[in-house]
Amino acid sequence: MNITSSLFQKYNLPVPRYTSYPPATAFNTVFKNVEYLEQIKSSNSAEPKNISIYIHIPFCVQRCHFCGCNTTITQSDDKIRRYIDAVIAEIKMVAQFIDKKRVVTQVSWGGGTPNSINLNYVRQIMQVLHSEFLFADFAEIAMECSPAYLDFKDVDVLHEIGFNRISLGIQDFHSDVLDAINRLPPKCDVDEMLTYMKSKGFRGLNLDLVYGLPLQTPESFRENIQQIIKLQPDRIATFSYAHIPWFNEAQRLMEHHRFPTPAEKLDMLVYAINELSANGYEVIGMDHFARKDDDLAIAKQNNMLQRNFQGYNTRKTTGQVYAFGASGISQLNGFYAQNIKQYDKYAEAIESGTFAVERGYTLSNPEILIRDTINEIMCNGELDFAVMAEKYNCSLSEFLEITQFDILKLSSLIDDKLIEFADNKLHVTPQGMMIVRNVAVAFDPAFMFQEGKYSTTI
Ligand SMILES: C[S@@+](CC[C@H](N)C(=O)[O-])C[C@H]1O[C@@H](n2cnc3c(N)ncnc32)[C@H](O)[C@@H]1O
Numbered sequence: 001m002n003i004t005s006s007l008f009q010k011y012n013l014p015v016p017r018y019t020s021y022p023p024a025t026a027f028n029t030v031f032k033n034v035e036y037l038e039q040i041k042s043s044n045s046a047e048p049k050n051i052s053i054y055i056h057i058p059f060c061v062q063r064c065h066f067c068g069c070n071t072t073i074t075q076s077d078d079k080i081r082r083y084i085d086a087v088i089a090e091i092k093m094v095a096q097f098i099d100k101k102r103v104v105t106q107v108s109w110g111g112g113t114p115n116s117i118n119l120n121y122v123r124q125i126m127q128v129l130h131s132e133f134l135f136a137d138f139a140e141i142a143m144e145c146s147p148a149y150l151d152f153k154d155v156d157v158l159h160e161i162g163f164n165r166i167s168l169g170i171q172d173f174h175s176d177v178l179d180a181i182n183r184l185p186p187k188c189d190v191d192e193m194l195t196y197m198k199s200k201g202f203r204g205l206n207l208d209l210v211y212g213l214p215l216q217t218p219e220s221f222r223e224n225i226q227q228i229i230k231l232q233p234d235r236i237a238t239f240s241y242a243h244i245p246w247f248n249e250a251q252r253l254m255e256h257h258r259f260p261t262p263a264e265k266l267d268m269l270v271y272a273i274n275e276l277s278a279n280g281y282e283v284i285g286m287d288h289f290a291r292k293d294d295d296l297a298i299a300k301q302n303n304m305l306q307r308n309f310q311g312y313n314t315r316k317t318t319g320q321v322y323a324f325g326a327s328g329i330s331q332l333n334g335f336y337a338q339n340i341k342q343y344d345k346y347a348e349a350i351e352s353g354t355f356a357v358e359r360g361y362t363l364s365n366p367e368i369l370i371r372d373t374i375n376e377i378m379c380n381g382e383l384d385f386a387v388m389a390e391k392y393n394c395s396l397s398e399f400l401e402i403t404q405f406d407i408l409k410l411s412s413l414i415d416d417k418l419i420e421f422a423d424n425k426l427h428v429t430p431q432g433m434m435i436v437r438n439v440a441v442a443f444d445p446a447f448m449f450q451e452g453k454y455s456t457t458i
């Protein structure tokens, strides 16, 4: 596969990333605890039956100045202990309404830096999950880790607790870039760490890189890509850094450094795509790559890829998502519910014996069809209109009316060979997968271009 900068530039438009449909910007504050309880109860009779769990740990040891995540810098055991107790109480509160026959196929820990807290807290929460829910023997138990706080002993403990997937936030291999973003380097050699994790049976090992960080140059980023190819992780994510200091105050602290220009960022992305695809990695979707023998690449080949707020997943393991902790977003069949973002306010709500939902969204039936349509395009790059209409018990013309699809919206993508379209069947080419949100937007009737509302790809 070879994608050119000019093609990328042409489609570098502000459209939603479709991590969810509707995007989180559409959530409202009418949706609160009462609605959440109703939806948890009804989720037992909805599909999929299996359960995905997300645990958010909103704590880090040091603030990386580029960071866009919901986190607080603290190592106070009192604060962390109080938070863990609240998460455990929330799990128990939700679990009492969940059908005991349903099985957990996925647990994802994110943050913040979940591996920076005392791992006994992690063990405690996992024990509570096991006592409240039934687990499938193939369940994926994953944690996003910062390599700055991870050593071989920690990997042993995580393995013993039941983890079998780990993602490491590398961001950049160069010490000057890490210094510029106020980030500590990995505690252990990354190559040895990956080999060790593989020997313990961890799979789907992922490394995150970010392009667009201060002091990065096209040359230094090429070195990152070559280095990552040598390391051979199962999966790679390359995220674009967006400089939005009015939203993330700490980003101002990097402004005295030189940042790569948009053209240089484009060069980095194009290099990453072309070089990773030439070296055995498959483009999974926006920003994500997987080795051809990885579960995600296999699922992609079989049109069995799914996506949620935790990233790309296989259809086998993706369930309805019940999120626990501050800012966690539950994604059940017909709605989204997001918890209060500040960790102390979240804990206060749970301590008072209620849920801690701050906002959410209930989807209408047409919106559920649109979400599924967009998901098929974003994950598998295939859409058969007739199959989708049949699935939702509607006619082809109703499908076209609900999505307000018009082939004219896709004509330039067809001309540029990024998609193929015939007999109401759509196929996104491997090049097209890199700008797949530009394809998905053609099926989103609510979308209107709004200056500044969504980020561009680069
Ligand atoms: C919660 S962090 C991962 C775990 C751990 N806290 C760490 O930093 O290694 C999730 C990932 O989001 C990405 N990320 C965070 N802030 C970002 C930003 N402003 N722009 C692009 N990617 C970002 C980074 O690649 C990071 O690894």
Ligand code: SF4
Residues within 6 Å of the ligand: 059, 060, 061, 062, 063, 064, 067, 068, 069, 071, 111, 112, 113, 146, 169
């Ligand atoms: S360690 Fe991760 S979550 Fe914490 S500030 Fe750095 S990038 Fe953000």
